[in-house]
Amino acid sequence: MNQQIKQKPSAQYIEQLQTDGKAWYLTHPRAAELTPQERETLKQATTAKSLRNLHEQDASTLTVGQCFRGTNVQTAMRVMEEATRAALIAMLVRCCKFIDANKTLNQAEDFEMALNELLRQYPALTIEDWRLCMYMMAKESFGPYYERLKLAQFVQCFAKYEEIRQPVIQTIRENEAKDAQQEQADARRYLQPEYATEMKPTIRDRVSKEDWLKGENRLTETERDEMRKRQAAK
Numbered sequence: 001m002n003q004q005i006k007q008k009p010s011a012q013y014i015e016q017l018q019t020d021g022k023a024w025y026l027t028h029p030r031a032a033e034l035t036p037q038e039r040e041t042l043k044q045a046t047t048a049k050s051l052r053n054l055h056e057q058d059a060s061t062l063t064v065g066q067c068f069r070g071t072n073v074q075t076a077m078r079v080m081e082e083a084t085r086a087a088l089i090a091m092l093v094r095c096c097k098f099i100d101a102n103k104t105l106n107q108a109e110d111f112e113m114a115l116n117e118l119l120r121q122y123p124a125l126t127i128e129d130w131r132l133c134m135y136m137m138a139k140e141s142f143g144p145y146y147e148r149l150k151l152a153q154f155v156q157c158f159a160k161y162e163e164i165r166q167p168v169i170q171t172i173r174e175n176e177a178k179d180a181q182q183e184q185a186d187a188r189r190y191l192q193p194e195y196a197t198e199m200k201p202t203i204r205d206r207v208s209k210e211d212w213l214k215g216e217n218r219l220t221e222t223e224r225d226e227m228r229k230r231q232a233a234k
Helices: 011-020 022-027 029-033 036-056 064-068 073-079 081-099 108-121 127-138 151-191 193-199 202-206 209-214 221-233
Strands: none
Touching (some): 108 151
16 A cells, blocks of 8 residues: 655745734644644744734734734743843833833843733733733823832733733634534534535535535525625625
8 A cells, every 4th residue: 555645744834824924824734744843843933923913014903813922922932032032121221211200110130020920810812912012001091190100000001901902802702603514514514414414405406415415506606695695794
């Protein structure tokens, strides 16, 4: 028996995954074909992209949904620790300078302690989440600081950002689950005529099993239109 040889993903495919980012990398059907080294390369690429966007993307355009699909800070610290740590501390420094409270972080060890504590308490946040949270802090979206911006105030603001973030993530997860269920149902309608006749008995009279398996006349124009609308809505 000839053993099937696994083909190495093309350079163009790897580049596409790097461009599309983490969400594509996690969900694309060919992601399982990647070697551990290729997966590590993708994580490094997505981290580098997130760090680059800190300078190229306006923070005011970010949304919680976009940030959720960014690069997790724990992953970024593992694959590019020095660059990630420097970028996160720079965010803390800029935030303190912008708010300009009388009592605030001002020593290197203060910023290091704040960074480590925020990473420990909020490991699920992304680099993009940090940037949006700092932007909201600069606008005092979480309330006034009363001339004090120490570690406790950062922890409180991050906690309030988490409260804003949770319902958005819940909605994203629910939509993903609905899409997965719909795709599964569509696949079963295509592949299993018995399932289709159970769901819609009129198909039994319109399509024979032989025609169904050959792919002929499976859907009416109305059904095709419904599928096109569902695809366009994604």
